[in-house]
Amino acid sequence: MDERQQQIMMYFIEEAKEHLDTLEKGLLDLDATMQDPETLQELFRAAHSVKGGAAMLGFSSIQKTAHRLEDAFKILKENPIEANQKLETLFLKGFDTLRDLLNHLASPEGLSDEESNRIVKESEPAFIDLEKYLHQLIGVPEDEEIDPEFGEKAVEFLREMLQIFKQTATDANRKKLGYLCTKLAELDKELAIEPWQKIVKAASQAIANPDNLYPTLAPVIIKELKMASDLVVLGQTNAIGPSPVLVQLAGPAKGLGENQIAIDLEPKAAAKALLGAFKKKQLVTLVKLLAEAVKSM
Template sequence: MQTTKQQQILGYFIEEAKEHLDSIESGLLNLSQTMAETEDMNQIFRAAHSIKGGAAMLGFNSIQRVAHHLEDYFKLLKENPSIKVDRRLEDLFLKGFDALKALVDQLQGTFGLRDEDAEHIVQGTEPIFAELGQYLNQLIQAGNAAPTPTQPLVTPQASGQVSKILKVMLQLFKQGDNAKSRQQLIALCTRMMQIAPKNEPWIHLGQTAQRAIANQANPYAKLAPILIKELKLSSDLLLAGRSGEIIPSTALQRLTKKPTPQLTPDQLAEAQSITQVRSHPTPIAQVEAEAQTMTIAKPPATLRPRTISVPNDPKAAARALLDAFSKNELIQLAEFLMKSIQS
């Protein structure tokens, strides 16, 4: 259940996202004219960037990924104003935009944006954005304008290195789960990152993979298929010069989160008793009076009655009682106080 504050923040995000979507749609419906005006082009670029940033802050990975795609391709349009816009280019951009709008609409719906629905929409956009990227490069080359790479290029040997590392990872997964193999898998992720050490999306993916491997709660049977698939798809994007599209999937990000430890029945009962005591505090003056008058378990004849002063501060009062009474006496005192609270 979301708190009122969370609902308010979500409402602000949806309201702003819809305004940004209106700006993007308006710009795409007449893309040629939009590209002719620098400020109009900047506006739809900023709109996609704002949606991406807001989604990332709130943890909506699917919205972030689609908005990131649009932002990257709007950047290509800005950097290559000589591109000749045609119907195919407009249609591809509009299909990507429709997916982003669908995600925001579902977020606003009665059931919110469910993970399985979001992942289905995102998977449907992958071939669209792949085609859009290829077509943009064709148009750029046709206009004699070389595309500006957004990330450093990798070496020709990178493809072979990736294949070797993935094969070793598969072998380690088959050998069984142990601390040594997890360390080796983490080291292999480091070798993966060294293929393009200055490529931020690639490095971020490698670090996310390392956190998932280090999480002992993930058995290999669950970890292996997600991790291998993620690294393979992302390495393909890297080698194709589309590293801006590399974003850890929702499934991989879930593997980095450690489960909340479950309390045993005894721990739960103890926690409930502490909560009850704290929710019905006994006035310090009453505790002091009762502590001074109570008799503790038939003291020996040689033990003289004790009178102690209990401070008003609860922590100081507890220290005073600990100094004045033995363990058994404290247990009896606690039982007496519990009965007084519950009566």
Template sequence: MQATKQQQILGYFIEEAKEHLDTIERGLLDLQATMADTERLNELFRAAHSVKGGAAMLGFTSIHKVGHHLEDCFKLLTDHPVKIDQSLENLFLQGFDILKELVEELQSPYGLKEEDAAQRVQAAEPTFAELQNYLNRLLQEERNAGKPAIAVVQPVPANPELANRLHGALKMMLQLFKQGDTPANRQQLATLCSRMVQLNSSAEWRRLLQAVHSALAHPRNTYAIMAPLVIKELKLAGDLLLVGRASEIIPSTALQQLTIHPAPTPQLVAKLPLPEATHQPAVREVTTAKANQIIIPAEPRAAARALLEAFNKSQLIELAEFLMKAIQ
């Protein structure tokens, strides 16, 4: 009975934490607009505070610590607004990604291993130190200039309609990624890319959207890999469009790699046993050959995410039992 109660409490915390993470993510994806809205900025602070408090109550020290870092930085912004630039946005997003990954692991079959999480948080300390130092430097620059701090990263876009359409498209894309990986969902994302091409006639913008479209066309590119990369690239490209610097838009090497699919190497392909006596295939075809292979990244954490997306719960349990026998 006690274990059931604990699971219920954990479930409540995860659901609430996911809502708070959505609030933080939306605010950070358009930090300039967030800074201009006091209530939205306060929402970021309250969201980080709530995640921190819930984690402390349940004994998740790593989540509590990361939430505390973000809460302190959001508090600094609410008390002393500063100029927002790309470096500050990137540092905030890096810190947020750590918090999001820790909360997501609570839902994994093995849960959050606090010892491993503590090591990851320790490795992330330089990121939070850099974020804190950068904020302090921006504050000092405002004081030295003798001007009141203002939350502006660049002049107001000459085309506010374009800014709104870009923001709306990114928000819709983020929601589609969160809905899960299905053929219909990927088709909607591809359609959204086609519509976004029409927002600007520059060849550079079109080339970026074509790269995103190509990456989406390959099922082996998981949402866990694509979502943060695609959203960030389109956000940066959109910022360049709004200030008339479309010629500087270039797809990153990471995105271009998702559009290139050489024959799988032995190091990256794992042949997984199919569960016996099943009525449907355990995995959908993701190469061009037999439907009993999925691409497994070499990095353990990314490999775990690929397995979670490819198998259902009962299959994961069977796979875990198989692996435990293999290593004994």
């Protein structure tokens, strides 16, 4: 990591620590927090800001963890729920995961892929418990019964897709990926869940576009289809939908203007492109603008 990248990362860590303080303070007195919409909004924005900064720098484990906290805070914002000890404990477990990841990142050793994967994997049961308990508290209705093996089968197909994405982008490989999209769509052929069918179709169209490179497609498609399959299993099909990025990839390719550069959707690759195209002063300005934009979301 060069000096400029190090500066940007340190800026992110400093901001993230401030957001952690906000989250901890609010969660330790969750009852009072839930009675104050302004404080609850601060917690939501803190998680959102960490998620945005982590995404920009390619720290996917931090991004995912902050995103899950953000989603949980969104439920609190939109539904009248009374705080209790169980809810506070579950939230604090999620917070501890985020803090653990950021502490590792700030340490001299840094945050290795192996360590981040371990932390995220160990935290998965706690986040699932938090999501289920929140849905129980707000009385989320269950969808029709789906194949109990839906999630496992979806993961199987996504693993196959990931292996193909690691290979050379040939017409034959794109056809294989398209076939796997068909298999994913058939997982709910009896129920024909429209949101699931829609996002799989968008993925198939994005794959079929030869202008879309594998390094661009892979992180978007694998992540969104995995998230969508999780929502199907949880019975939250109304929350499924292709992101603006996937919609753009599924549409016709557009040319670049004279003063434009192509930015890869993979965060680390995007950061590398920006570091190569901008001068130091421009980068500092860009980081400040992004930080301000994230805070205002």
